[in-house]
Amino acid sequence: MLTEFSISTRGAGLYEFTGEVTRWLAGQGDGLLTLLVRHTSCSLLIQENADPEVQSDLTAYFDRLVPPADHPSMAYLRHTYEGPDDMPAHIKAALMPVSLGIPVRAGAMLLGTWQGIYLVEHRRAPHDRRVAAHFA
Amino acid sequence: MLTEFSISTRGAGLYEFTGEVTRWLAGQGDGLLTLLVRHTSCSLLIQENADPEVQSDLTAYFDRLVPPADHPSMAYLRHTYEGPDDMPAHIKAALMPVSLGIPVRAGAMLLGTWQGIYLVEHRRAPHDRRVAAHFA
Amino acid sequence: MLTEFSISTRGAGLYEFTGEVTRWLAGQGDGLLTLLVRHTSCSLLIQENADPEVQSDLTAYFDRLVPPADHPSMAYLRHTYEGPDDMPAHIKAALMPVSLGIPVRAGAMLLGTWQGIYLVEHRRAPHDRRVAAHFA
Numbered sequence: 001m002l003t004e005f006s007i008s009t010r011g012a013g014l015y016e017f018t019g020e021v022t023r024w025l026a027g028q029g030d031g032l033l034t035l036l037v038r039h040t041s042c043s044l045l046i047q048e049n050a051d052p053e054v055q056s057d058l059t060a061y062f063d064r065l066v067p068p069a070d071h072p073s074m075a076y077l078r079h080t081y082e083g084p085d086d087m088p089a090h091i092k093a094a095l096m097p098v099s100l101g102i103p104v105r106a107g108a109m110l111l112g113t114w115q116g117i118y119l120v121e122h123r124r125a126p127h128d129r130r131v132a133a134h135f136a
Numbered sequence: 137m138l139t140e141f142s143i144s145t146r147g148a149g150l151y152e153f154t155g156e157v158t159r160w161l162a163g164q165g166d167g168l169l170t171l172l173v174r175h176t177s178c179s180l181l182i183q184e185n186a187d188p189e190v191q192s193d194l195t196a197y198f199d200r201l202v203p204p205a206d207h208p209s210m211a212y213l214r215h216t217y218e219g220p221d222d223m224p225a226h227i228k229a230a231l232m233p234v235s236l237g238i239p240v241r242a243g244a245m246l247l248g249t250w251q252g253i254y255l256v257e258h259r260r261a262p263h264d265r266r267v268a269a270h271f272a
Numbered sequence: 273m274l275t276e277f278s279i280s281t282r283g284a285g286l287y288e289f290t291g292e293v294t295r296w297l298a299g300q301g302d303g304l305l306t307l308l309v310r311h312t313s314c315s316l317l318i319q320e321n322a323d324p325e326v327q328s329d330l331t332a333y334f335d336r337l338v339p340p341a342d343h344p345s346m347a348y349l350r351h352t353y354e355g356p357d358d359m360p361a362h363i364k365a366a367l368m369p370v371s372l373g374i375p376v377r378a379g380a381m382l383l384g385t386w387q388g389i390y391l392v393e394h395r396r397a398p399h400d401r402r403v404a405a406h407f408a
Contacts, residue, residue: 001166002246032168034168034237034238036237036238036246038248038251040248040250040251065201076193076200077193077197079189090183090184090194091193091197094198094232095232098182098233098236099182099236100237101170101237132239132246133239134168134237134239136167136272
């Protein structure tokens with residue numbers, strides 16, 4: 001079966017939607033869940049859902065690894081007309097997953113204890129993001 | 137069903153093969169497409185297919201993130217007998233996806249408007265690359 | 273069908289488990305294998321299984337790309353109470369795959385000649401790691 005999850009973002013950062021996926025799978029049997037983010041400037045990530053500092057540290061690291069286009073070290077970028085966060089968003093989307101495959105037992109994702117599913121927004125402005133989901 | 141796509145590369149860069157995959161899936165129903173690149177020195181990527189500068193900026197970024205082995209900052213590398221682009225290619229293959237999962241509705245991949253499927257060649261010399269595909 | 277692979281690690285590095293997966297699939301038909309690592313401080317990787325220097329070079333590169341939290345360049349990290357290798361492990365787990373999809377023909381994974389499946393341990397202390405597997 002297929003569905004689509006919608007996530008509204010309010011700036012760069014991690015947005016958890018584990019609960020929405022869990023509810024969609026409730027009552028199903030064994031199988032495989034696949035998620036695909038339908039954009040090229042945000043990512044999917046499975047990360048720790050316990051300490052929120054993990055999420056802010058992740059964002060801080062990736063902002064240093066891929067600085068904004070108006071940073072001197074990024075002067076070689078040419079795709080910049082949508083703003084200094086445009087091309088870095090595409091680069092981050094190449095560094096983090098666009099799709100995830102998650103085995104499911106008796107309608108429950110086989111995630112580890114501390115794993116949550118996140119959409120990672122790389123753009124500064126608010127966006128409506130869509131994630132395609134397949135289960136079989 | 138299974139198939140294999142062949143992509144001939146002529147140096148480092150992105151090679152789109154969305155059209156080949158689209159044609160293979162035509163006439164199928166709902167399901168899941170999975171792609172796997174059968175090499176350790178190239179990658180798969182879903183990226184923007186509108187502005188070609190996104191692709192050249194991506195390549196420029198990753199060449200700076202992972203310089204050739206004859207760059208002073210990479211002097212610690214030991215797997216260098218195939219040339220200065222050999223080990224950096226393996227590193228890039230660890231940073232970008234080796235497999236992709238794409239939900240399909242009525243024979244059409246649920247990609248976003250601006251998403252294309254690319255093989256990313258990390259080696260300088262021409263190569264014949266193979267991508268295994270599964271749909272069910 | 274579902275199973276779980278267990279991998280005991282003895283410090284950071286790559287641990288191959290291609291053989292265990294191959295044996296589990298023996299006798300099956302065509303299909304799709306999906307692997308998911310059930311932790312947020314290690315990764316899955318398909319990489320070259322011929323020259324062990326590829327593996328040590330990979331580890332050396334990622335240790336420079338994501339230095340320990342007690343390195344001056346990482347002073348901004350806040351999630352550090354589990355030690356200097358804690359948050360860098362989460363960052364590496366965002367940079368390398370958490371799940372892999374591998375097409376299978378007649379019970380054999382369609383890996384390339386030089387591709388092996390690895391668990392990449394990012395922590396220094398020994399850990400018991402679990403990988404969920406689905407085949408259908």
